[in-house]
Amino acid sequence: MAVVSIRDEATELLREVIRVNTVNPPGNETAAAEVIRAYLEENGVECELIAKVRERANLVARIPGRSDGRRLLLLGHTDTVVADAEEWTLDPWSGELRDGEIWGRGALDMKSQTVASAVAMAALAREGFEPSGDLIYAAVADEEVGEDFGLSWLCREHPDAVRAEYCINEGGGDRLVVQGRVVYLCATAEKMSAPFTLRIHGRAGHASMPRNAENALVKTAPLLERLGRFEPEPRLLPETEAFLEAVLGEVPPAGDVLARIRAVDPALAAMVEPTLSLTISPTMIQASRARNVIPSLCELVCDCRILPDEGTDEAEREIRAWLGDDGYDLEWIEAVGGSRSSMHTPLWDAVSGFVAAEEPDAVVSPAVLSGFTDSHYMREAFGTIAYGFFPMRTMEPEVASRLIHSADERIPVDDLELGTRFLVHAARTVGLE
Helix, strand or coil: CCCCCHHHHHHHHHHHCCCCCCECCCCHHHHHHHHHHHHHHCCCCCCEEEEECCCCCEEEECCCCCCCCCCCCEEECEEEECHHHCCCCCCCCCCCEEEEEEEEECCCCCCCHHHHHHHHHHHHHCCCCCCCCCEEEEEEEECCCCCCCCCCHHHHCCCCHHHHCEECCCCCCCEEEEECCCEEEEEEEEEECCCCCEECCCCCEEEHHHHHCCHHHHHHHHHHHHHHHHCCCCCCCCCHHHHHHHHHHCCCCCHHHHHHHHCCCHHHHHHHHHHHCCEEEEEEEEECCCCEECEEEEEEEEEEEEECCCCCHHHHHHHHHHHCCCCCEEECCCCCEEEEECCCHHHHHHHHHHHHHHCCCCCCCCEECCCCCCCCHHHHHCCCCEECCCCCCCCCCHHHHCCCCCCCCCEHHHHHHHHHHHHHCCCCCCCCC
């Protein structure tokens, strides 16, 4: 039997998985899970499909540990966002390999890492790897929408399937070069998603007689304009301080951070800014449903992201201090995520050890994600140390960020191989405990 490299295995499996359309909604993740299950079982890895509904299965596999050592979960998701084929150079579900890159929806987010984790599991199983604690693999459904078919449901209804002390997920691995310093980002913290609604009340009337009414939509305009100029007080988290030390060699005062970063790299400043405070983006507005009726109520929905050590109470105080207390009602829609993991763990040592072996002059820095991933479910359910890390050094991070959830998404095979080798290294390192 011919020997196939993990590079070739990962390439062919990713192309096959991309060809399975798992746009969410509706998801249909079971079809992708079946492809990966067949591959893993051919390589001697125990697998199980666990589903809330048949069409949206989660695939869980494991290499059993030889004792009760600490468990490591390699986590990924199989669903994707929508793709408009007319906007793409190639068919979004072609999985075409062109000029050393694999094209298709999910190539970056995140069928690549999901496939790489499967290939790492297969490679380790073939060599007879026996970790001290279980090495677990989960390719879950419904990460992109979050209607409780995926990891949230598994953690609640089948906790023993995914319970682990450590977890490697998406969200990090960008390679930055700042003033000659090479820095790889490892996502150790995530902001909370806490959207809210502002309700502004007026008095209805006929649109032909505007002076006889109190137009709630017009009353909203000053609040909307002020939200657009929202300038919260910046402050530094421990993760941000470590990042600044890595890229600048020092930690400036919070109020000086953006100016210092902009002077070095304006694009980097755009990435750093959301990690310094809560952010607000007005996104939806609804008032009258009839052209000739002046609205008595206007509802303004705002996306809001809160730092991981804050909650909605602190955020509301800051919002009201900026807007004033009068003229609106504020109602939180939900508060999801907002979590962090320690930077001082054996899993961090595995990440930094791999980077040191690949690029001895590079360093690893923690990063705070302005969005959030499924990692928060693991942290909340089990106290898991969860990091986002899938290293990439061929594709520039600015390019990758433009392609995720956009047209012409693709990943260099070199980066797919690098990420797969990291996952094998991490499993071996943590598995020795």
